[in-house]
Amino acid sequence: MDIPLRWRLSLLDCGLRVRGVQNLPWNKPLRNASIVGSCNGLLCLEIHQFNQLSLWNPKTRAVRHVPRTGTDFSYFNYCVTGFGFSPIVNDYKIVRTFALFYDGVTQVEVFSLNRGTWKAKYIGNLKGVILKSETVTANGAIFWSGVKLVDEKEGEDNIDFQEDEDYIEEAEDKVDVIVSFDIAKAVFSVIPRPELDYDADVKLTVYENKLAILCDTWEDDDEIPCMIDLWVLYEGTCASGQTWSWIKRYTSSPLLCLLVPMTIWRNEIVYKPISEEHDYKGRRNVLYMTNLTTNEVKRSVIPYHESILSIYNYVESLVSVGNNYIEES
Known part of the structure; x- marks a missing residue:
């Protein structure tokens, strides 16, 4: 993702009106930052220019700067972060995975908001798994898209790695997977993606508090995706013996233009x-929305001058960030 010269954060309310976020917890403009995740009114922010993770409640203006891990970042090529909440243990956790390009995930550390400390975790079955930076949280777990490198038993790699995220696309022997981290049990699971009989770009999202994916479906030699499929992940042993199963819940009408699904x-x-x-005034931001019940499509012009890079669901709350500092008015 290209980081803009100056990072901005705005709220889009139910009436599709843009509201500025007041009392940002940093005095200086952020030039290299990203949102790791949004959960119960808390935002987990990664401030790349300061190498800093922070938990922030925009409603209460409270912020907690997370201590740095003991991991030497210079040893690794790739770091992917996730953030979520488990009602079972009543705790918010941040998960950081560290990887070498040729090895997949090799180290994991987990920060507990309740404890206020990081703890190293066994990577378990993440050996040979490469995570992508996109992440969502649902039902007490954190999820990432990823790929599982296969055919490693001979000790040979038929993979042309590159020094950037494109190396994932260059892997010849790989399987697309979903990785989950159960926050309460502190256990990783590798889940197969649904078996699709078409080429698709996949976007992680949440539907009915369950992990879901939005799939752009394409036809051969067509320059625009034809439809969007919504697949939802359900937990529970099924006939095949798997403990996870995918069910397709929705297929859209044919799209009229090239659209990228952002969220539900x-x-x-x-x-x-x-x-x-x-338009005659220049660039404008436009969002399209499809109702999953009625299939109605709405197009809205958003009065916001910056490019929209990503969208996160957010609900105001009074959730505490623990030992926090509140900016003065």
Whole structure:
């Protein structure tokens, strides 16, 4: 993801009105930052320019700067972070995975908001798994997309690694997977993606508090995706003996233009156009929304001048970030 010259954060309310976020917990403009996740009114932010993770409640203006891990970042090529909450242990946790390009995940550390400390975790069955940076949280677990490198038993790799995220796409022997981290049990699971009989780009999201994926379906020699499928992950032993099963819950009508699914908000899939739209005043932000019940499509012009890079669901709350510092008004 390209980081803009100045990182901005805004709220889009139910009426699709843009609201500025007041009392940001940093005095200086952020030029290299990203949102790791949003959960119960807390945002986990990664401030790359300061190499800092922070938990922030925009409603209460409280922020907690997370201590750095003891891991030497210079030893690793890749770090992927996730954030979530488990009602079972009533705790928010941040998970950081560290990887070498040729080895997949080799080290994991978990921060507990209740304890206020990091703890190393056994990687378990993450050997040979490469995680992508996109993450969501649902039902007490954190999820990532990833790939499982296969055919390693001979000790040979038929993979042309590159020094950036594109190396994932270059892997010849790989299987697309979903990785979950059960926050209460502190256990990783590798879950197969649904078996699709078509080429698809996949976006992680949450539907009915369950992990879901939005799949762009394409036809041969077509320059725009035809439809969007919604697959939902259900837990429970099924006939095949697997403890996870995918069910397709929705297929959209054919799309009229090239749209990128961003998230599910309430009962609607939110998209943005892959190409910027313009009018006589210049560039404008446009979002499309498809109702999952009625299949109705709405197009809305968003009065926001910056490019929309990502969208996160957020609900105001009074959840505490623990030992915190509140900015002065």
